[in-house]
Amino acid sequence: MSEPVLDRSVRSPNFRRFWIGQSVSFLGSEVSLLALPLIAVVTLNADATQMGILTALGYLPFLLIGLQAGVWVDRMRRRQILVWSDLATAVLLLTLPAAALMGVLRIEQMYVLALLIGGIEVVSSVAHQSFLPSLVERRELPAANARLEGSSSVATIAGPSVAGVLVQLLTAPIAVLIDAVSFIVSALVLRSVRVEEPPPLPPDESVGMRAQVSEGLHHVVRHRLLRPLFSCGATHNFFRRMIEALFVLYVVNQLGLDPVALGLVLAAGGPGALLGAAVAVPLAQRIGLGRTIVWMQVLTGISCFAAPLAGGPPWLTIAILAAGQFLLGVARPVFNISQLSLRQAITPDRLQGRVNATMRFIMWGVTPFGALVGGLLGSAIGLRPTLLLAAVGVLLAFVWIAASPVRALVTVPDAAEG
Structure with a gap:
């Protein structure tokens, strides 16, 4: 039997456990964020098209199961989903160093892992966002999201530099072991969280997957505040994935930086x-x-111009790229905390899973196409022109918000809408 949460605040033991578990997972994920592409580029000699395919497959599950994930999350205990997702991801990651040790690592295995881990991420991310309102009051959602983003920021500082050193000294497959361990630790910590979640949808309400999916989809598409948020997010993610698909290849092969410098x-x-x-x-x-x-979307767009404008001696190249990453680092947590807190606050509890899933389906469903377009354009017109085009697209995504009712909001609403 779950214990009721008496202190539904950011200072409660349950939130602290959740925070710790996610923080450990953030750190491991940051290590793999650099290690996995480096395996493809350095170990397997992947080209621009292959990098585009690899990136696209990681996001393809948002299209394949993005909407269904919301119904699954609303039908199940969200904490259990998070625990099992962490364990499954750890097992999948462990196959990489095992294959490398046996000398059978191939790009096709990277493709399969990207697809499977991406599928787990679709479900677990919806569960994560839907679980948080059970831990804290709506008025404390911005503070709770800020703490989680802070942990993500610390991981962003430590992860790539640690990964760069590990890849340089021990090879990328060994670095992935750290990520696998982090997911196991995260699962163990999350098991200790005791919270009274909203009851899953009872059997008589959960017989029709299509009807449940449709309810969440219609709620999102018709909502005056959610519509501009997903439009901005989809535009941003399409063009950002073009950059992501080519960034490691561009920095290593064209700008000539080694893994430590990239880290x-x-x-x-x-x-x-x-x-x-x-x-x-x-x-x-x-x-x-x-x-x-x-304004945070505008700042994000500006930061994306660093990559195509980078060049010159190595110190200048590193400085320009680092400045772009710093600006991006400032902008995205502020944007994410603000829009996610708004989304969670205006969504009824019974729709949290489906609304979060629908938003992510729309915003992230375009990412495989962005990655593929980036890879194909990179091969056709060159890496630098493609990165420049993508930066313009990211910048223009702000128009969706600037021309909507979201722009006039002063604070997070106290009650759900719809």
Whole structure:
């Protein structure tokens, strides 16, 4: 029997356990964020098209099961989903160093792992976002999300630099072991969280998957505040995935940086993200929630121009790339904390899973196409022109928010809408 949460605040033991578990997972994931592409580029000699396919497969599950994931989350205990997702991811990651040790590692295995881990991420991310409102009051969602983003920021600082050193000294497959261990630790910590969740959908309400999916989809598409949020997110993610698909290949092969330098560049986003997580709540209180979301998307777009403009001696190349990562690090936590807190606050408890899943289906469902387009364009017109085009697209995503009712919001609403 779950114990009721008496203290539904960011200071409660349950939230602290949840926070610790996610923080450990964040760190391991940051290690793999660099290690996995480096395996493809350095160990398997992947080209631009293969990197595009690899990135696309990681996001393809958002299209394949994105909407269904919301119904599954609403039908099950969300904490259990998080625990089993961590354990399954750990097992999958362990197959990489095992294959490398036996000398049978191939790009096809990377493709399969990207697809499977991406599928787990779709379900677990919806469960994560839907579980948080069970831990804290709605008015404390911005503070709770800020703490989680702060942990993510610390991981962003430590993860890439640690990964770069590990890859340089021990090879990328061995670095992936750290990520696998982190997911196991996260699962064990999450098992200790005791919270009274909203009851799963009873059998008589959960017989029709299509009807449940349709309810969440219609709620999101018709909502005056959610519609501009997913439009901005989809535009941003399409063009950002173009950049992501080519970034490691571009930096290593065209700009000539080694794994340690690449790790330092990516780690530069960490201090920015830490700053962003710290100022997100006071900034929104000062200039308004809506304006905060608009300006952080603009800053994100500006940061994306660093990659195509980088060049010159190695120190200058590293400085330009690091500056871009720092700006991106500042902007994304503030944007994410603001829009996610808004989304969670205006969504009824019974729809949390489906609304979060639908939003992610729309916003992330476009990412496989962005990655594929990035890879194909990179092969056709070159890496630098493709990165420049993608940066323009990311910048223009702010228009969706600037021209919507979201821009006028001063703070997070106290009650759900719809």
